[in-house]
Amino acid sequence: MRIVHLIQSAAQIYGAERCVLLETLAQQQHGHDVRALLCHETRMGEAGQHLEDELVRRAVPVERVVATRQVSPRLLYDLGRALKRLRPDVLHSHSMKTDVLALPVARLLGIPLVIEVHGYLHPTDDRRVRLYERLDQWALRHCDAVLVLSRDYEREVAGYGVPAARIHRVPSGIDIAELQHKVGRRDLRRELGLPPPGQGPPVAGMVARLSAEKGHIHFLAALHALQRRGQSVHGVLFGEGPLRAELTERIAALGLTGTVQLAGYVPEVADAYRCLDVLVSCSQFEGLPLNLIEAMALGVPVVAMATGGCADIVEDGSTGKLVPRGDAAALTEALAELCRDPAQRQRYGAQACRRVGERYSLEAWAAGADAAYAAARRHRHGAAP
Secondary structure (H helix, E strand, O other): OEEEEEEEOEOOOOHHHHHHHHHHHHHHHOOOEEEEEEEEEHHHHHHHEHHHHHHHHOOOOEEEEEEOOOOOHHHHHHHHHHHHHHOOOEEEEOOHHHHHHHHHHHHHHOOOEEEEOOOOOOOOOOHHHHHHHHHHHHHHHHOOEEEEOOHHHHHHHHHOOOOHHHEEEOOOOEOHHHHHHOOOOOOHHHHOOOOOOOOOOOEEEEEOOOOHHHOHHHHHHHHHHHHHHOOOOEEEEEOOOOOHHHHHHHHHHOOOOOOEEEEEOOOOHHHHHHOOOEEEEOOOOOOOOHHHHHHHHOOOOEEEEOOOOHHHHOOEOOOEEEEOOOOHHHHHHHHHHHHOOHHHHHHHHHHHHHHHHHHOEHHHHHHHHHHHHHHHHHHHHHOOO
């Protein structure tokens, strides 16, 4: 089967982009002919090539359509021309903009369209983003199949009016062996001036884009509360994003300047996870966060708010600690408990590693995607013209 993955270009590799990298790998291993088609945003300049460069490095054939404006007749024409040339059996879209662009083109060409929902950034005051969300919900209602990552997103998509028969819950898979192989490329504890494991205060951190929906403020509030109690915990924030300046100011205002570091975007993500004694997730809106799955695969215990797919991944008291979304006090207590108990961290980490191996392999994801693609092709070819 020839599969084309459609996504906007990206300067960094975060959730949706990492899904594309993992999913193309899984499908190549299953013998499919897999291509990537990028909607390249010229406003990003050369910074927008990061995803493309990584796909090429992994031997995934890549093509571009160039977007000089948000939406234009020329962009729709170029997308249609590229798809006519590629002749995919299935078109798999990963971003709001490409979902909206792909629907009319796929309909015109008779190509089954599968949309994967990675999550929205709501609530937002940005009228343009709200417009895209409404258009995306329209695309979800009219595409041939919708892939969702979690039970929470399954309920949300159904609420948009998507028929249950067209919703397929397929949790993300990861290449566990490759991730484990990448550990040790950088000693980030040494680079950041942190003590070796077991030789100082524990290190808790987040690996996430610095944006409002990731909830970094809850993490900082928890560290501030622990500091006031006299419990010493180092904090590290891996990632870049629009909130960097605001978070820098908040760290200073809370008196955490010597305690919390903004480490920036680190491509060696396996070493970022292994740098931590505890990974924290405070997201307010989430699909199925790969950072939790990957950290757990490396034996790193987690504390997560029960947002979206986080509640599917983390088993409270077994593979980590799960607290209510937005509950900073509960987050503080869970983090305090894990940070003062190395034996519990080791036990949770070992159980988490086993659970990821059972549930979140690339093989399991590929099998689920194949079933969704088959349903999409039946829907498209059986649908009335």
